[in-house]
Amino acid sequence: MTDREFCTVERDGSVLVVTINRPAQMNALHPPANHELETVFNEFAADPSLWVAVITGAGERAFSAGNDLVYQASGKPMSTPKTGFAGLTARFNLNKPVIAAVNGVAMGGGFEIALACDLIIASDNAIFALPEPRVGLAALAGGLHRLPRQIGLKRAMGMILTGRRVSAAEGKELGFVNDVVPQAELLATAKKWAALIAECSPMSIRASKEAVLKGLDEPSLQAATENQRNYEAVQAMFKSEDLIEGPLAFAQKRPPKWKGR
16 A cells, blocks of 8 residues: 555555545545545556556545635635546546445535546445535536436436435435445445456456447437447457457356456
């Protein structure tokens, strides 16, 4: 495990576990933490041997309480990296999967970080909300756009226009949470999901993620189906060694040895 100033980074084979480490501030993020996390996820994106990332928060109280309002109120300079809150909310070109392991509170920007991830695994005491309107703000780090896309307009508006808090169980019912487990099992469960993903070809996973996300922006299902072969990760999959290894391993009745290239 490597300690940064505001997070810890642990490598477990092809899986990277990133823990926001500001428990005294309920893992709220200020500009130095956001820029540090941007660097961490830049390195994750660039490392071909890392296939999946898990992000969580230190302690038992919070995944992230969002923006550090105490820091902001101090009058210190405010800035956000180009990749957004936690280096994730405006990172639109990452085709490697990221799992949010949400322990406790995920409020405002904390919920926006989780929504920017591909899967959300929540502890049974997790709480989600976009409460910005209650303090005269708006969830402009992607929450207002991701939540309707993930759970539908009316359900999203029910959360956004009230700022109400949603439990992990309700989050699963609404459709933005994949799995709910006791807090003691949270990180292990997130790692199990990551391991399941890592059993697949990373080239196929990246192609699949890119096709899904870019396809949502296509004007029609026909356009998405016709254009997906032009996507960068899809083209890379068809040129990869993994494309040969998968069928070969199946024919030889053995586990595939993915190279990710």
